[in-house]
Each structure stands twice: as structure tokens, then as C-alpha cells.
Amino acid sequence: MGRIVYCNGDFMPEEDARISIFDRGFLFGDAIYEVTAVLAGRLIDNDLHLDRLERSLAALSIPMPTPRSRLEQIQAELMARNGLSEGTIYLQVSRGEADRDFLYPEGLAPNFVAFTQARKLADTPAQRNGIAVDLAEDPRWARRDIKTAMLLGQVLAKRQARAAGYDDVWMVEDGLVTEGASSTAFIITTDGRVVTRPNSRSTLPGCTRKAVLRLCGDHGLRLEERGFSPDEAGAAAEAFATSASSFVMPVVKIAGSAIGDGRPGPMTRRLQSYYIEAALNAEPLHP
Structure with a gap:
């Protein structure tokens, strides 16, 4: 079984995850991301990364895709489902999807994806x-x-x-x-x-x-x-x-x-x- 990712509310195999071609992150780079390290099964400085995620989203007037406590649950679930003890967890939130226009409509629902990457981080x-x-x-x-x-x-x-x-x-x-x-x-x-x-x-x-x-x-x-x-x-x-x-x-x-x-x-x-x-x-x- 391959890697399990999170995409807009659901955990799924990576090959099943899909984002619309009209996603503004894809069309305009209108998106925020964060990367948190995992070492010995622990998320490192995660509070600082989630603080920065919230601050960056607010600067672009993109709403949080889900409450912060749920973000932490998603991170933990991704670690558990993928057996990740060392590597990174990537989060990306885009403004959402709409027909291509520089001026985006109000009230877009953000797209949110997250995935793990297993790799050696310490003592490389x-x-x-x-x-x-x-x-x-x-x-x-x-x-x-x-x-x-x-x-x-x-x-x-x-x-x-x-x-x-x-x-x-x-x-x-x-x-x-x-x-x-x-x-x-x-x-x-x-x-x-x-x-x-x-x-x-x-x-x-x-x-x-x-x-x-x-x-x-x-x-x-x-x-x-x-x-x-x-x-x-x-x-x-x-x-x-x-x-x-x-x-x-x-x-x-x-x-x-x-x-x-x-x-x-x-x-x-x-x-x-x-x-x-x-x-x-x-x-x-x-x-």
C-alpha cells in the first residue's frame, strides 16, 4: 500500500487525490504552505509552524481551512497511517477554485492538502x-x-x-x-x-x-x-x-x-x- 495523503476533508491513497485545474494555487501561486519536521515520531517546532501558517493566511485574507486543533489531528493521523518516524509533513492551503481571473470572487472555500515525506533528517x-x-x-x-x-x-x-x-x-x-x-x-x-x-x-x-x-x-x-x-x-x-x-x-x-x-x-x-x-x-x- 502506498502513501496516504489528506485532500479536502479525506484521507486517501496519493494516486486518488485530485485538485481542480481552476485552483488559484495552480493558476496564480495564490497559496500558503508549511513544512514541519518529524524526528523520532515528534513534530519539531510545530507550534511555530502553525503560528506562521495562520499569520501568512491572514496576510492574504485566506481563511483557515479547518480549526488549528483539527490541523494537529490531521498531522498526527498522517504520521500514524504512513508510519512516519523521521521526515516531514507538508501542508498547503490555496484560496480555492474559480474561473481564471486576477480578481477572485468573495467567499471561496480554500483547498487544503497535506502529505508526508519520509527521509533522513538528522546526522546526514x-x-x-x-x-x-x-x-x-x-x-x-x-x-x-x-x-x-x-x-x-x-x-x-x-x-x-x-x-x-x-x-x-x-x-x-x-x-x-x-x-x-x-x-x-x-x-x-x-x-x-x-x-x-x-x-x-x-x-x-x-x-x-x-x-x-x-x-x-x-x-x-x-x-x-x-x-x-x-x-x-x-x-x-x-x-x-x-x-x-x-x-x-x-x-x-x-x-x-x-x-x-x-x-x-x-x-x-x-x-x-x-x-x-x-x-x-x-x-x-x-x-
Whole structure:
């Protein structure tokens, strides 16, 4: 039996799930999504992800497709039906379906789909050895704080970086790094300060970012929320990226510059350990 997904009120085999060709997420990218990691049968930072889902939907005036408590039940049921102990759960809510028109009618019922993806997240080769990131001018729209399904800019940037031999890409605008194509960018200065850009409309307010900032406070690490340039990033002692599916990912090369000695640094290793420890101590979600 294959994967079981959720589609507009029902659990079903993935091959039976259908969305109309008039769905506005398909026609206009008029949709919001979230991805929550699952580790050892626990949803990681799920409250932060559902907070962001609600905030993003409200910013586009799309109603919640179902009460939040029901969303959590659906997530738990998907984990149980698919035997998921490690991987991700993807949620997507579109405005709904109507004949193609930029001006949508009022009162559309949102379409809501959710599915699991089983994959190894913790202690991967990339997390052990670090990744190389390219730099690219940020091509995205102005409201990056809303987690929309419009990801073509990121798709193109990631493909270009991969073709050039890099694992990922960080975006640059007005001389400063904004964020990764699907992650938050961090550097650690030579005097041990953890630096990341503050939240604004230019960046997505990362859920893993928020959890890592909390860990910095809990463990007495010095933190600065400010912008940094590609040159400062290249001269940093350490660098890392955070996301729901990669947790704390060491970055050992940025464009042509090796970071530190070209290996994951000690503070990044500490933050990796702190994050996994906190994740494994989270309460498991039961259907």
C-alpha cells in the first residue's frame, strides 16, 4: 500500500487525490504552505509552524481551512497511517477554485492538502561535513515574510547554484545577504558572536531560526540581529543555515571562500547538539 495523503476533508491513497485545474494555487501561486519536521515520531517546532501558517493566511485574507486543533489531528493521523518516524509533513492551503481571473470572487472555500515525506533528517553527511553555498542576487517579490507557494525564484537560483557545483544558495540584496533560498543564513564572527538578519518583509520569519535564537539565549551565546555583507560572511569564523528540514546546517564554503578551516566549527556543532537535544525532548504528537 502506498502513501496516504489528506485532500479536502479525506484521507486517501496519493494516486486518488485530485485538485481542480481552476485552483488559484495552480493558476496564480495564490497559496500558503508549511513544512514541519518529524524526528523520532515528534513534530519539531510545530507550534511555530502553525503560528506562521495562520499569520501568512491572514496576510492574504485566506481563511483557515479547518480549526488549528483539527490541523494537529490531521498531522498526527498522517504520521500514524504512513508510519512516519523521521521526515516531514507538508501542508498547503490555496484560496480555492474559480474561473481564471486576477480578481477572485468573495467567499471561496480554500483547498487544503497535506502529505508526508519520509527521509533522513538528522546526522546526514551534509550535517556532518557541511555544505557549500553560492551567492545570487535576490529575484523574489517584496513580501517574503509571507510563506507563499510562489517559489520559482528559489527554484531557478538553486538550480543555477547546483549547476555551478554548490549545494545551496544565499540571496543578496542591496549589498547584504537576505537569506537562503529555503533557509535562514547565520554567521559566527571571529569573536564568537552569532549574527543573523532581523525579521522584516525582506525575509521569511524562520521557525527553526526562532528556536535557535531561543537556544542562544538559553546557553549564553552572544547574538546580534543585523544584516551582514557577502564579504563579512566570507571572512566569518563559522557559518550555518537553519530550516525545518535541515535543522542547523554547517556552511563551510560561501562562493569562492572557505569558511574558517573549511570544516564545521565548534559553535555550530554546539548549536546542532542543542537543537537535536531540544527536539528529542519535545512531546510526541498522538492521533
